[in-house]
Amino acid sequence: DILMTQSPSSVSASVGDSVTIRCRASQAIGSWLAWYQQKPGRAPKLLIYSASTLQSGVPSRFSGSGSGTDFTLTISSLQPDDFATYFCQQTYSFPLTFGGGTKVEIK
Amino acid sequence: QVQLQESGPGLVRPSQTLSLTCTASGASVTRGDYFWSWVRQPAGKGLEWIGRIYTSGSTNYNPSLKSRVTVSLDTSKTQFTLNLSSVTAADTAVYYCARGSVGGYSSHTFDVWGQGKMVTVSS
Numbered sequence: 001d002i003l004m005t006q007s008p009s010s011v012s013a014s015v016g017d018s019v020t021i022r023c024r025a026s027q028a029i030g031s032w033l034a035w036y037q038q039k040p041g042r043a044p045k046l047l048i049y050s051a052s053t054l055q056s057g058v059p060s061r062f063s064g065s066g067s068g069t070d071f072t073l074t075i076s077s078l079q080p081d082d083f084a085t086y087f088c089q090q091t092y093s094f095p096l097t098f099g100g101g102t103k104v105e106i107k
Numbered sequence: 108q109v110q111l112q113e114s115g116p117g118l119v120r121p122s123q124t125l126s127l128t129c130t131a132s133g134a135s136v137t138r139g140d141y142f143w144s145w146v147r148q149p150a151g152k153g154l155e156w157i158g159r160i161y162t163s164g165s166t167n168y169n170p171s172l173k174s175r176v177t178v179s180l181d182t183s184k185t186q187f188t189l190n191l192s193s194v195t196a197a198d199t200a201v202y203y204c205a206r207g208s209v210g211g212y213s214s215h216t217f218d219v220w221g222q223g224k225m226v227t228v229s230s
Contacts, residue, residue, distance in 0.1 A: 087153065
């Protein structure tokens, strides 16, 4: 199985700040990576696929980058609606696996 | 617009079989370039992919659960089901059904999710 490791596990930030979340795969996965946002009591929401392609309807303040084993999700100019937990998922091989999550909290 | 909804018992006894159904409104689970999956999430923890079924009926399961899991399509063409046998307290989680994409750069991503069903394993 491909192990996905996210860092940090939590981050405190203010509205307007820029936040970067990292995801590392235990083996090279090309650009086969997705990012999801999850709010308490809600299902995850797909934000980005293919490491850097925004899902339809996702604000442009979200961006993704990386390839191989190291990936980042950046939220520029954090908005109140962005405080949530973010998960990465490798879409390269089965079993599909997710990172442990990064909680973005209000400072 | 496709919507998914999980249904089934919220309490299952240890050693019994957990059975959930996902109903798709606005779509047929036997057509299209999609697969249908189950993902679970223990309270306060991360996401675990359980398994998937293609519109053709072929399946893939997480090896960690493979001996206990069955995902199947319902003949209604709008439902698919999860059966997880010999459950223990470790299977207590929110269970989500989700639609996965097949082919292209979004392959194997989940773009539509159900709201989740909390299942507790307890005597």
